[in-house]
Structures are given as C-alpha cells and as structure tokens.
Amino acid sequence: MIKLFTHENRMIVYNMNNLLQGEGIETVMKNEFSGGGVGDLPAFDIWPEIWIRDAAQLARAQSILHGVTEVTEGESWICRGCQESNDAAFGICWNCGRSYD
Numbered sequence: 412m413i414k415l416f417t418h419e420n421r422m423i424v425y426n427m428n429n430l431l432q433g434e435g436i437e438t439v440m441k442n443e444f445s446g447g448g449v450g451d452l453p454a455f456d457i458w459p460e461i462w463i464r465d466a467a468q469l470a471r472a473q474s475i476l477h478g479v480t481e482v483t484e485g486e487s488w489i490c491r492g493c494q495e496s497n498d499a500a501f502g503i504c505w506n507c508g509r510s511y512d
C-alpha cells in the first residue's frame with residue numbers, strides 16, 4: 412500500500428477519502444480513531460492517513476487530490492453550504508464536503 416494523504420483535520424481526511432472512493436479508488440484509512448491516545452504518543456501527533464491499496468490507482472488518486480487542492484492560494488473561503496471557513500488549499504469544505512464554487 413502507498414500513503415497518499417494526511418492532514419491534522421480529520422474531517423478533511425474523511426471527505427477526501429469519500430471523494431476518492433466515489434471515484435472508484437480503493438482506499439484504506441489509518442489512524443482513523445486516534446482521539447483516545449495510542450501507546451505513549453500524544454494524540455495530536457497522530458494524523459489520520461489515506462492509503463491506496465492498489466499502486467496502479469495512485470496516479471489517478473493523485474490527480475483527483477490535485478484537483479481538489481489546487482483551487483486557490485492565499486485567502487480562505489466561506490462554504491456556501493454551511494458557512495464554515497475553509498483553508499485556501501482545499502477545494503472542498505472540511506465540514507460538509509461541498510465543493511468550492
């Protein structure tokens with residue numbers, strides 16, 4: 412398996428994972444439930460990760476990710492669906508999954 416994506420914000424990782432699966436990419440999430448603390452590591456050191464099961468799908472998965480993350484540089488944006496503020500690097504709302512438009 413190949414690690415594709417990780418982010419400290421769990422909702423972003425979830426939404427990204429949903430998006431990839433919706434595109435037919437076989438993904439596996441790791442560190443999905445890190446809130447309770449694992450071993451001696453503080454929880455904030457453990458970010459949820461998306462892994463690609465099939466290396467043949469990696470290029471496609473990366474292009475999907477790229478499409479989502481290339482939207483803008485600089486200003487954060489407000490989601491039209493839920494009014495949450497989103498980081499400029501993300502093309503989908505971390506809260507509700509709506510795309511930037």
Ligand SMILES: [Zn+2]
Nearest residue numbers: 490493504507
């Ligand atoms: Zn939203």
